[in-house]
Amino acid sequence: xxxxxxxxxxxxxxxxxxxxxxxxxxxxxxxxxxxxxxxxxxxxxxxxxxxxxxxxxxxxxxxxxxxxxxxxxxxxxxxxxxxxxxxxxxxxxxxxxxxxxxxxxxxxxxxxxxxxxxxxxxxxxxxxxxxxxxxxxxxxxxxxxxxxxxxxxxxxxxxxxxxxxxxxxxxxxxxxxxxxxxxxxxxxxxxxxxxxxxxxxxxxxxxxxxxxxxxxxxxxxxxxxxxxxxxxxxxxxxxxxxxxxxxxxxxxxxxxxxxxxxxxxxxxxxxxxxxxxxxxxxxxxxxxxxxxxxxxxxxxxxxxxxxxxxxxxxxxxxxxxxxxxxxxxxxxxxxxxxxxxxxx
Amino acid sequence: xxxxxxxxxxxxxxxxxxxxxxxxxxxxxxxxxxxxxxxxxxxxxxxxxxxxxxxxxxxxxxxxxxxxxxxxxxxxxxxxxxxxxxxxxxxxxxxxxxxxxxxxxxxxxxxxxxxxxxxxxxxxxxxxxxxxxxxxxxxxxxxxxxxxxxxxxxxxxxxxxxxxxxxxxxxxxxxxxxxxxxxxxxxxxxxxxxxxxxxxxxxxxxxxxxxxxxxxxxxxxxxxxxxxxxxxxxxxxxxxxxxxxxxxxxxxxxxxxxxxxxxxxxxxxxxxxxxxxxxxxxxxxxxxxxxxxxxxxxxxxxxxxxxxxxxxxxxxxxxxxxxxxxxxxxxxxxxxxxxxxxxx
Numbered sequence: 001x002x003x004x005x006x007x008x009x010x011x012x013x014x015x016x017x018x019x020x021x022x023x024x025x026x027x028x029x030x031x032x033x034x035x036x037x038x039x040x041x042x043x044x045x046x047x048x049x050x051x052x053x054x055x056x057x058x059x060x061x062x063x064x065x066x067x068x069x070x071x072x073x074x075x076x077x078x079x080x081x082x083x084x085x086x087x088x089x090x091x092x093x094x095x096x097x098x099x100x101x102x103x104x105x106x107x108x109x110x111x112x113x114x115x116x117x118x119x120x121x122x123x124x125x126x127x128x129x130x131x132x133x134x135x136x137x138x139x140x141x142x143x144x145x146x147x148x149x150x151x152x153x154x155x156x157x158x159x160x161x162x163x164x165x166x167x168x169x170x171x172x173x174x175x176x177x178x179x180x181x182x183x184x185x186x187x188x189x190x191x192x193x194x195x196x197x198x199x200x201x202x203x204x205x206x207x208x209x210x211x212x213x214x215x216x217x218x219x220x221x222x223x224x225x226x227x228x229x230x231x232x233x234x235x236x237x238x239x240x241x242x243x244x245x246x247x248x249x250x251x252x253x254x255x256x257x258x259x260x261x262x263x264x265x266x267x268x269x270x271x272x273x274x275x276x277x278x279x280x281x282x283x284x285x286x287x288x289x290x291x292x293x294x295x296x297x298x299x300x301x302x303x304x305x306x307x308x309x310x311x312x313x314x315x316x317x318x319x320x321x322x323x324x325x326x327x328x329x330x331x332x333x334x335x336x337x338x339x340x341x342x343x344x
Numbered sequence: 345x346x347x348x349x350x351x352x353x354x355x356x357x358x359x360x361x362x363x364x365x366x367x368x369x370x371x372x373x374x375x376x377x378x379x380x381x382x383x384x385x386x387x388x389x390x391x392x393x394x395x396x397x398x399x400x401x402x403x404x405x406x407x408x409x410x411x412x413x414x415x416x417x418x419x420x421x422x423x424x425x426x427x428x429x430x431x432x433x434x435x436x437x438x439x440x441x442x443x444x445x446x447x448x449x450x451x452x453x454x455x456x457x458x459x460x461x462x463x464x465x466x467x468x469x470x471x472x473x474x475x476x477x478x479x480x481x482x483x484x485x486x487x488x489x490x491x492x493x494x495x496x497x498x499x500x501x502x503x504x505x506x507x508x509x510x511x512x513x514x515x516x517x518x519x520x521x522x523x524x525x526x527x528x529x530x531x532x533x534x535x536x537x538x539x540x541x542x543x544x545x546x547x548x549x550x551x552x553x554x555x556x557x558x559x560x561x562x563x564x565x566x567x568x569x570x571x572x573x574x575x576x577x578x579x580x581x582x583x584x585x586x587x588x589x590x591x592x593x594x595x596x597x598x599x600x601x602x603x604x605x606x607x608x609x610x611x612x613x614x615x616x617x618x619x620x621x622x623x624x625x626x627x628x629x630x631x632x633x634x635x636x637x638x639x640x641x642x643x644x645x646x647x648x649x650x651x652x653x654x655x656x657x658x659x660x661x662x663x664x665x666x667x668x669x670x671x672x673x674x675x676x677x678x679x680x681x682x683x684x685x686x687x688x
Contacts, residue, residue: 155665157632164633204587207627207661208608209644243548243588244607263588264552283551288501289508300553317551321499 001062001132002194004311005234005255005277013302013312015336016063016134017329018238018258018284019319022051025058025326038083042068048119053126058326059333063132063195063313066119066188070138070199071146073184076112077176078105079147087151094150096162101172107180109187117191124192135193137184139200140177140218144170156205163214170214178218182225189230197236198222198254204241211248219252236279240318246271261285261317265304277311284316287328294328298335303344314339345406345476346538348655349578349599349621357646357656359680360407360478361673362582362602362628363663366395369402369670382427386412392463397470402670403677407476407539407657410463410532414482414543415490417528420456421520422449423491431495438494440506445516451524453531461535468536479537481528483544484521484562488514500549507558514558522562526569533574541580542566542598548585555592563596580623584662590615605629605661609648621655626676628660631668635675642679647688658683 001014022028028051032041041047051067071081071089081091095101109116116135123133146152148159148170162170185196203215223235237254239245243262250257250272257276259268261283269278286297298314305312314336320329345358366372372395376385385391395411415425415433425435439445453460460479467477490496492503492514506514529540547559567579581598583589587606594601594616603612603625613622630641642658649656658680664673 156629157665157667160627160629161632164630164637204585204606207605207625208611210627241548241585241587241606243585244611245587261551262548262585267552267588281551283504283554285500285504286508288505293508321501323501 001313002234004313005195007311010341012337012339012341013305013314014062014132015314015333016061016065017055017316017320017332018065020055020061020063020065021067022054024320024322024324024329025054027054027058036085038069038085042072043115045115045118045122048115049122049126052119052123056127056131059330060337061131061333063134064123064127065134065136065197066116066123066193068116068119068136070136070143070201072116073107073109073113073137073180074143074147076105076107076109077180078103081146089146090151091147092150094158095147095173096158096169098169098172101169101176104173104176106176107183109184113187117187120188120192124194132194133192134195134197135185135188136197136199137181137188139198139203139215139222140174140181141206141215142200142202143177143181144173145202145205147173156202163210174214174218178221181222182229185222185226185233185235186229189233193233195234195236196226197238197258199238201238201240203239204243204245208244208248211245216248216252223253234277236313238279250276256311256313258315259317265301266308269305269308269310274308274310277313278305279313279315281315281317284318284320284324287316287320287324287332289328291328291331294331295335298332299339299344302336302339302341306341306344345657346578348657349539351655354685356681356683356685357649357658358406358476359658359677360405360409361399361660361664361676362409364399364405364407364409365411366398368664368666368668368673369398371398371402380429382413382429386416387459389459389462389466392459393466393470396463396467399673400471400475403674404681405475405677407478408467408471409478409480409541410460410467410537412460412463412480414480414487414545416460417451417453417457417481417524418487418491420449420451420453421524422447425490433490434495435491436494438502439491439517440502440513442513442516445513445520448517448520450520451527453528457531461531464532464536468538476538477536478539478541479529479532480541480543481525481532483542483547483559483566484518484525485550485559486544486546487521487525488517489546489549491517500546507554518558518562522565525566526573529566529570529577529579530573533577537577539578539580540570541582541602543582545582545584547583548587548589552588552592555589560592560596567597578621580657582623594620600655600657602659603661609645610652613649613652613654618652618654621657622649623657623659625659625661628662628664628668631660631664631672631676633672635672638672638675639679642676643683643688646680646683646685650685650688
């Protein structure tokens with residue numbers, strides 16, 4: 001992956017899979033019976049490393065992503081949360097006032113998330129030069145959706161209420177989160193992450209004019225700072241359902257634009273510009289289909305990126321889903337690793 | 345609305361609101377206590393007309409949409425379903441085999457949904473020439489998501505499994521649904537609907553290449569047939585999160601393209617082409633904000649469409665949400681109706 005991202009000649013696109021670590025695998029579901037909470041699994045180094053390595057052992061992907069959650073660092077910012085099996089993340093005291101924002105503290109990863117650094121170091125030691133270790137962070141707006149709504153949301157009404165009635169409160173929260181994200185990227189890099197993906201997963205819930213106000217300035221700041229502090233670290237930017245935002249993602253200047261499956265690969269590259277590398281973008285739903293269809297779509301995806309002349313990381317457009325047949329994931333990786341640019 | 349859509353000179357854009365009929369209104373919630381099931385409310389003519397008229401009485405919108413559901417006609421195709429308060433539509437026997445598709449029958453609206461025709465006739469009589477009565481239909485793919493999944497879905501894994509492993513089964517179902525939709529549009533038109541909106545709400549869950557296979561051919565057929573059978577009937581096409589699909593929506597040749605809020609109005613018009621009329625596209629989340637913000641966004645939306653030189657129907661980008669303050673909806677309509685193109 002690193003060679004491909006540096007623009008060196010590679011025989012095929014590197015391949016990994018979003019939300020790769022474990023969740024659709026039987027071996028993970030077995031482990032969950034013993035270690036029942038998400039926070040235990042992601043904050044106990046032995047278990048986090050084990051889960052991260054489950055897909056590595058099964059499929060030998062070119063990227064191994066840390067098993068963690070985008071909210072993991074916020075407890076270190078004086079924002080307690082829990083992740084429950086049925087409901088996802090729950091923040092008991094959502095932040096919706098300036099007084100509450102004032103209580104949010106800066107992030108010191110060495111103190112509050114030392115298990116993340118240790119897990120990354122262990123992953124590097126485990127995979128050596130055979131794969132690339134990826135870290136990841138949530139972007140300020142996406143983190144704020146949880147912090148303001150109190151958890152997952154369908155319609156994002158609480159954060160929009162804040163946004164459209166008390167903008168100064170939300171900007172103050174986003175600025176604190178942006179500073180923490182810069183710190184967290186540097187920390188992950190210093191502990192061995194070779195690529196970092198920024199998830200602004202829910203940014204496309206906003207109209208483009210609001211993306212320009214609530215997401216872009218923070219993303220630009222974070223990416224510019226990360227490039228200053230970690231010049232060798234490739235940054236991937238991911239937004240779910242980002243069909244209308246590709247140009248705006250490019251304007252944030254990541255190294256790699258992750259295209260979701262709702263954009264045609266060639267149109268997305270055209271709109272974002274060929275100076276970027278691209279990640280994606282096969283529909284993860286294809287993994288529920290026949291092996292023939294998976295083979296066909298993997299080839300078409302790689303071919304489209306090749307024909308546009310860009311560096312490419314093969315991936316699904318969004319995370320692999322619970323219930324995906326493991327043998328189909330195995331087939332996806334096999335086909336992707338057997339691709340050769342010369343044959344496309 | 346009809347004058348605006350015909351391209352006649354109008355002093356301001358007409359305005360209505362998706363999912364306008366009732367749900368966020370106290371008067372509707374009171375009515376729900378007495379008439380507890382969605383099917384009763386939508387299939388009893390008196391109640392359906394009453395709910396449809398609640399926003400008309402409160403806000404005098406330029407469009408009054410029938411209170412109904414996109415699934416209402418499918419019981420008449422031998423696909424029983426129910427709508428439950430917590431879970432939305434439930435189809436107890438999802439259709440996933442050719443044998444099951446074979447049992448789906450053609451739609452005869454006079455026999456199975458006579459209450460829809462009667463409600464439309466009554467609505468026309470109630471609003472007269474003071475507003476436009478809108479009917480609506482679900483598009484084949486979106487209807488099929490419910491019929492194949494068995495109800496609402498988060499990841500659409502069942503329909504994608506069918507799509508990517510037994511495409512002939514899904515095409516057979518979609519063809520039957522497309523024929524029924526043509527019949528249903530004509531029936532609504534014959535009973536007084538002056539505009540019909542086609543909801544292919546979940547089409548953007550597909551990659552564009554799959555939209556071209558599973559949505560576009562059926563939409564094109566339906567719209568072409570509707571134009572042949574009801575040449576005076578304007579057709580609106582709506583897709584949720586359609587940011588990457590605007591050009592493809594235009595290729596289906598509706599009269600009005602409904603832009604969701606995830607697309608910038610000017611960029612959307614540019615991409616779709618100025619020969620179409622456009623509907624939308626204020627973020628319905630702005631209705632949770634301050635009155636000043638609502639005023640500002642209504643004006644900006646109308647101004648953007650005016651500057652692009654297209655016919656425009658003011659609306660939110662998707663449906664108004666439960667929990668929206670009624671006074672903010674009232675403000676939205678007041679501001680929209682006070683707009684004058686000459687002042688923008």
